[in-house]
Amino acid sequence: VHISADGKTGTFDKNKDFISFPGGSKKFTIRYDSISGKYWTLSNYIPDAVKAVNQGADPASIRNTLALMSSTDLINWKVNKIVLSHPDVSKHAFQYVDWLFSGKDIILLSRTAYDDAEGGAHRGHDANYLTFHRIIDFRKNTKIINN
Template sequence: MTHDRAVRLKVSETLEEVLTCDGVFRFEGGSNSKFDILYDEQSESYISIVNEIVHATKPAARNVLSLAVSTDLKEFKIVKRLIDKSQEDPQQVGLQYVSFLIDGDDLLYLSRTALNGADSYHNSNYITFHRLNEFRKFLD
């Protein structure tokens, strides 16, 4: 299984045509968990919060969240580690299914989070809220 690829789909402007594959691109965290990509007009960049793969032997771990950026929707790079629980048991700790929005100069995000005795990394016991102040300074 490949854990660092995503499929880009082409959508017609009328939304009446069938979705077609527009390519496969490297996207760490893309095949492992739900993700969102937002376009930031101010920086002219696409941004996402992903589950960064920090241990090659554990590509499905969801215990590290990182900010990724692209200017072309073809190549993303990780620019900032946001939350690092990589020293925790990846079967018990998870940060996943992140949704986020841009609030002025900040990035606000919610994570379905498993900590402090959750059944498993997937069966979260928290929804956690986070703010990354002045997120654009990490995009360069």
């Protein structure tokens, strides 16, 4: 979105202003880290191998992989680390994640659909857990994951 100099109007060109953002069809939160000078997010990234076996599926419903991603400019995003993952896309999910910086770590909550003694979640969206996780020393997770 481009905001005018006077701040009164905004414009968006659908032909050139969309960016490639892995997992952008699901809820995500972006935060700026002044120590690394990067923007960070946790997103429901869909690896190419998962895309290949789920062709035609709605990408907004595939939430079985949670990735730590970073950007220096909010336009170009790098997948740094797979944080949580399960091979099943229909009944397993790590979704509606929110998170905070906590010193050198990231702490996060996930509405999680996963196996349990009752047979697990009915589907990925119908989570049966609220789970807490910690990504230790997240700034060291700068390895770029290529599909």
